[in-house]
Amino acid sequence: MSADVRSAARHIITHGGVEGLTLAEIARRVEVTPAALYHHFEGGLPEIVYRVAEDIIEELVQILQSAAASHPAENFAMRMIEPTRALRRWAITHQPEFNLLFGTPSTAAGNAHRDMTSAWVRRLAAVWGPIFVQAWAERPFPVLAEDEMDPRLRQQMQDYRQDTGVNLPPGAMVVMLSCWRSLYGQIALEVFGHFAPLFTDQEPMFELLMRELMHGMGLEDQYQPPTR
Template sequence: MAAGGRRARLRAELRADVLAAARLIVVEHGVEALTLTQVAQKVGVTPAALYHHFDRGLPDILAQVADDIVDDLVAELTEAAGRYAADNFAMRMIAPSRVLRSWAIGRRREFCFLFGTPTEAAGDEYAAVTTRWVLRLAGVWGPAFVELWAVRGYLAPSTHNLEPRLLQQMHEYTTASGLPLPPEAALVMLDCWRALYGQVTLEAFGHFSPLLGDQEPMFEQLMRDIMSNLGLAEQYEAPNRH
């Protein structure tokens, strides 16, 4: 193998090792524990050497780790939605929602990394990271909303009643996400996401405990409420606990 090829392979291997080490630190100790020094120690190089692979150092590492976590999460969510027929709109929404809840509870530190308070270590990169995962998640739930809107529609507010700034943001969101939805339909989708995100976040961060030790019933009631509001109550299926 030519020297250049070996160098490229070694660089790729080191980069992969750095990202694996950084993710392990996040999983075991939380993003607050992630420093260049900690990562460098785990892969056996100096902190300065990391800049040869990540131009801006820790913010670049954090951004790539976040993207990797989102990749894995989106794959799980997409697989869950894909288990149901194209016209089973409710379960194509509910299945990935259940996976998100389970993932958030079981992998709290990664959830906090993506969805919690921005870490100072990410710097200006955090806004870009957030934008990317928002758009990636739109690709999980969005298609079901798009197809439901096209086939039978759902109750949505009149655009005449939307505050102009909100209306403009909905136009920007649908353009950025590539979802062919009118702004009022996109707003309903985002309202559903806000409800889901709020429920999952409260549970993942332990804000209900110990008053509500078992929060699955509350989560499932939220799923029923959302589906009822979308005109999909008849498609709701209770969790399979076997």
């Protein structure tokens, strides 16, 4: 029954957004009473949302890892860029799911939203983190020295390293997270239509960002344009 409940909840989110998710609607679709759902999900609706998010994250991570693996291990730029392209394509075609994971916290998720966010932060770190670690070891890029960093920022980078297991010095960690901040902003602007209708094709802007990020890391020679 757990799988049926998660499937029903996912269908509601996909077709109507997380705002349309209620215990009553899920129960109706799996033909049980709302109270019966608590036998499988003691945390109620927030737990169901969390489990659905886990399913989505698992699917997304597999897509991203497959994209990274499509390039040789020594091509650090493309092993970073290809999963980023895959994330953009997935976000555009899965806007409700993207909104659940990366958008405004939903009422349905309740207190589970923080745990849900922590979960995907770790999983995504496992996609790009090892590539950054290898790139830093073999082709180190310019970073802030630790004594140049705000102590609060340095401590947060150290905490992030401990939490995710991405073994980078604080300065290199700042570069990795700055890349994520830039690409997330670009993708979110496109997914939520903030540039429409001025820009109907935002791929050129996205690719320009990819090239700029690789230039900053000294990896621009490895950049390859997307295949058509």
